[in-house]
Every structure is written in C-alpha cells, then in structure tokens.
Amino acid sequence: MHAKHSRTDPWSQTLGLLHSLSRTDRTRCDAIPASRHAQRRVTSTGCADGERDANIRVLDRPTxxxxxxxxGDATSCHYGxxxxxxxxxxxxxxxxxxxxQIHRGDVVYRPxxxxxxxxxxxxxxxxACVLIAPIEC
Structure with a gap:
C-alpha cells in the first residue's frame, strides 16, 4: 500500500477543520457523539448524499x-x-x-x-429539529 493512501485526504481535513470552527453557533436539537460527527465530516462526498455538513438556517415556517x-455547502450547492x-x-x-439518525417512516422535512x-x-x-430551530434572519 502506498503511504499517501493510508493518510486522510488533505481536502477532507481542511473541510473538517473549517467545519469545526463554524459549528459554534449552530443549533442542534440533540447532541450526537463526537466520534460519529467527526466521521461524517471527513467521509462526506456530496451535497445530495445527506452526509455533507452544510450551513443550514431555518428562515421561516410559513405553514x-x-x-x-x-x-449552503461551500463545495457543492447553495440555496438562499x-x-x-x-x-x-x-x-x-x-x-x-x-x-x-433517521429511520424509514420518520416525519421529516425534505426539499x-x-x-x-x-x-x-x-x-x-x-x-422535531426543524420545529425547535430558531428562526434566523
């Protein structure tokens, strides 16, 4: 095995570090284990896969x-x-x-x-998380 394959991808490390710095103001409805979160952050591969950490804010709940x-996902997509x-x-x-974790049949919000x-x-x-998230401007 080559040495470069045994190390973590530098881009994933950079995204992980940026993510950890930006998480201080993010509201969560429940804490998740740090090891699980770190794994999600490093192994994410795309905006639509549900695994990438995006900057998400609830602006309104009109109904x-x-x-x-x-x-907003800096590497893939942004919706205002x-x-x-x-x-x-x-x-x-x-x-x-x-x-x-979301299980099949749970009540969720989807785009x-x-x-x-x-x-x-x-x-x-x-x-449940969307309903308790603060409305941000």
Missing part, C-alpha cells in the same frame, strides 16, 4: 407543513430561500440539521421541487 431554509415540506422518510438516513430536483434533494431534516 405547519413548510419551512423556508437557507442551505429553499422551501422544505413535511413528508415521511422513504429510507434511513441522517438529519442534515442535527446529525441524528420540495416541481421541475428539476435540487442538488440536496436527497437530504432530510427531522421535523
């Missing part, structure tokens, strides 16, 4: 079934005022807002789309 969210709608999780995954699917279409946020 009981919708939320307006700002989603994306509409997310309540749904049932169709598969297992992780909450983009808190990192908690809505009518024509083209957004880059984060596969992402989900637990409804």
């Amino acid at each position: 009981s079934r919708t939320a307006i969210v700002t989603w 005022d994306q509409v997310w709608r309540v749904a049932r999780a169709s598969s297992d995954g992780f909450c983009a807002l808190s990192g908690q 809505s789309h009518y024509r083209l699917a957004p880059a984060n279409a596969g992402s989900m946020m637990l409804a």
